[in-house]
Amino acid sequence: MSRRSLLRALGAGAAGATLAGCGVPAAFVEPGDRAGHDSSATDHTLHFANWPLYIDTDDDNESKRPTLDAFSKRTGISVTYTEEINDNDEFFGKISPALMNHQQTGRDLIVISDWMAARFVRLGWVQEMDRAKQPNVAKYLDPQLRSPAFDEGRLHSVPWQSGITGIAYNRKRLGREIRSTGDLWADDLRGRVTLLSGLDESFALLMQGNGVDITRWTSDDFHEICEQTEKRVRSKHIRRFTGNDYIKDLATGDVLACQAYSGDVIQLQADNPDIEFVVPEEGAELWAESLMIPNLARHKRNAERLIDHYYDPEIAAELATWVNYVCPVPAARDILASSKDEETAALAEDPLIFPDDTMRQRLAIARDITSEERTDFAKKWNSIVGL
Numbered sequence: 001m002s003r004r005s006l007l008r009a010l011g012a013g014a015a016g017a018t019l020a021g022c023g024v025p026a027a028f029v030e031p032g033d034r035a036g037h038d039s040s041a042t043d044h045t046l047h048f049a050n051w052p053l054y055i056d057t058d059d060d061n062e063s064k065r066p067t068l069d070a071f072s073k074r075t076g077i078s079v080t081y082t083e084e085i086n087d088n089d090e091f092f093g094k095i096s097p098a099l100m101n102h103q104q105t106g107r108d109l110i111v112i113s114d115w116m117a118a119r120f121v122r123l124g125w126v127q128e129m130d131r132a133k134q135p136n137v138a139k140y141l142d143p144q145l146r147s148p149a150f151d152e153g154r155l156h157s158v159p160w161q162s163g164i165t166g167i168a169y170n171r172k173r174l175g176r177e178i179r180s181t182g183d184l185w186a187d188d189l190r191g192r193v194t195l196l197s198g199l200d201e202s203f204a205l206l207m208q209g210n211g212v213d214i215t216r217w218t219s220d221d222f223h224e225i226c227e228q229t230e231k232r233v234r235s236k237h238i239r240r241f242t243g244n245d246y247i248k249d250l251a252t253g254d255v256l257a258c259q260a261y262s263g264d265v266i267q268l269q270a271d272n273p274d275i276e277f278v279v280p281e282e283g284a285e286l287w288a289e290s291l292m293i294p295n296l297a298r299h300k301r302n303a304e305r306l307i308d309h310y311y312d313p314e315i316a317a318e319l320a321t322w323v324n325y326v327c328p329v330p331a332a333r334d335i336l337a338s339s340k341d342e343e344t345a346a347l348a349e350d351p352l353i354f355p356d357d358t359m360r361q362r363l364a365i366a367r368d369i370t371s372e373e374r375t376d377f378a379k380k381w382n383s384i385v386g387l
Contacts, residue, residue, distance in 0.1 A: 027100040029124035029295055036104065036296035044077045046302040048109045049091075051289070052083040054161070056322035067318050071309045077302050088116040099125040099295055108297040109306060111160045113289050115200040118150035118368040121157070126292040128155045133304050136311035140329045144360060145288055149215070149367045158307050159288035161263075161319075162326035164277075164352065164363065165196070165205050166284040168246075168260035172274035173253055181209030181280045184257055190237045192256040194249060195229070197241035199381040204285035204366040205259060211282060214366040222377060230384055241385045250275060262352040263325035277352060279362050286363040288328065320353055327353055 048068075058064035068079055085091045091112065095105045100123075112120070120126045131138050137158055151157050169178050178184070184193050196202040204214045206225040232238045239255055247264055249255040251272060265277040293303045309315055316329035317336050321344055327333070337348035351359050369377055 027096075027123055029099070029102065031124065031128075033102060034124060034127050034295040035300070036298060038298065038300045040299045040301035043299065044075075044302070045080065046077055046109065046299045046306060047080045047082070047107050048303075048306065049082050049084050049107045050111045050160075051085045054083075054111070054323065055081070056319055067310070067315050070315070071306055074309075075305060077305065079306065085111065088113050092116060092119070095294070099123070102296070104296045104298065105294045107294055108299040109303040110292055110294060111289050112292065113200070114148060114150065114157070114287055114365075115368050117157050117290050117292060119371070120292060121151050122371060125295055126156045127295060127297065127300060129158070129293065129304055129307070131155075133301070134158075134308040134311070136308045140311050140313060140316070140331050142328045142330055144286065144363065145328055145365075148288075148365050157290035157292050158311075159328040160291050160310070161323055162286060162288040162328050164262040164279060164284050164286055164326060164355075165201060166260065166262065167205075167257060167278040167280060168250055168265045168268070169257035169276060169278070170250065170253065170272075170274050171276050174256045178257055178276075178278050179281055181205060181282055184209075185232065185237060189257055190235075191239050192254075193237060194239050194242045194246050194255050194258040196246070196259045197243060197385045197387065199378050200369065202241075202259060203381070204364075205280070207366075208283040208285070208364070209280065214283075214285065214364050216367060219373070222373075223380075226380055226384060233384060263323065266324045266350065266352055279359050281362070283362045283364055286326070286365050321347060324353060326355065330354060 055065050056067050058066055065081065068081060072078055091110075095107070095110075097103075098105045117126075141154065141158070142162070145154070145159050145162060147153055167178055167181065167184065171177065174188075183189075195206075203222065203225060204217075206229065207214050207217050207221050210221070210224065210228075212221045229238070239249075242249065242258070244264065246255070246258045246260060247268060250258055250260070251268060260277065262277055265275060268275045269277075291307050293300055297303060310319065311329055313329055313331040313335050316327055317332035320327040320329075320332055321336065324347075333348045333354045337345055339345045339348075347353055355363065
């Protein structure tokens with residue numbers, strides 16, 4: 001299951017949108033009601049919920065997680081780590097009853113995609129962190145990720161990992177370069193292109209292909225890409241819409257170009273160096289999946305300490321070598337570059353882990369879809385995709 005999971009049907013997404021909007025006003029939690037009794041001083045434990053395959057593991061024993069074990073050894077805090085988040089909407093449905101009813105979730109730290117994190121912030125379901133107690137976050141967090149529209153100043157969230165939604169293609173099979181999103185619509189790619197099926201995963205790159213500033217896109221921009229996409233579906237230029245199964249299609253040659261995530265392509269390139277990832281000339285979306293502390297968490301201080309642990313450049317570098325997504329701690333690059341291991345040192349030069357200045361100029365964080373927009377937009381997009 002992809003860490004950047006896809007919106008498979010309107011159901012869960014629409015339910016979340018209703019809660020986030022005016023349909024259920026009681027779901028909103030006032031700032032004074034978000035904190036619970038913090039037992040961190042006497043109870044040295046922590047419950048951390050994350051996605052599968054999203055943390056380093058020991059080569060000889062997959063049950064061991066070196067960076068997490070280092071935290072426990074240094075602080076004496078025992079971490080219960082669960083890989084229970086397989087889909088943003090599914091996880092929303094799992095913990096929303098507790099949060100809207102002012103109850104504990106049983107989790108001190110969660111990782112969700114920023115478009116879903118925006119809902120949690122709007123609903124008042126997560127606590128503000130004390131940055132004075134997180135010096136590494138304050139010092140080392142990537143400046144480009146510091147203030148998304150949904151959480152200005154990153155008061156309620158801290159990126160766990162980041163990534164880029166761009167274009168992947170097989171240069172050898174295609175026989176030419178792809179430099180822009182518009183190149184996907186060339187005649188020689190008819191029937192050999194796929195797009196991501198999830199609304200939140202797909203729309204930004206398509207808008208950027210139209211020259212839209214995705215930090216301030218409008219309803220008209222959205223409906224324009226819908227109209228364009230519908231035409232390309234009818235003409236059979238778009239082969240299909242995918243989840244992470246685009247990886248198989250690209251690897252087998254069933255498709256020649258597709259919308260893709262940077263971290264997946266790094267893994268594909270290990271087996272097939274002909275596969276390339278492109279940040280189009282018009283730009284690509286920079287996104288993150290972020291750490292958040294739910295309301296009434298019993299170990300808030302412990303959670304803040306764990307977050308800060310992962311912003312130590314040494315720890316961030318160790319995690320980056322395993323996860324291969326965009327590292328939210330740019331200072332980790334120098335750590336990797338100084339490694340005596342040739343493969344590890346090479347990661348420091350990979351722009352898909354540490355984007356260079358030229359690439360960064362083409363990256364932008366899209367404004368999130370508001371609660372008022374979500375239901376109608378999801379219905380429209382899903383009708384095109386066939387969900």
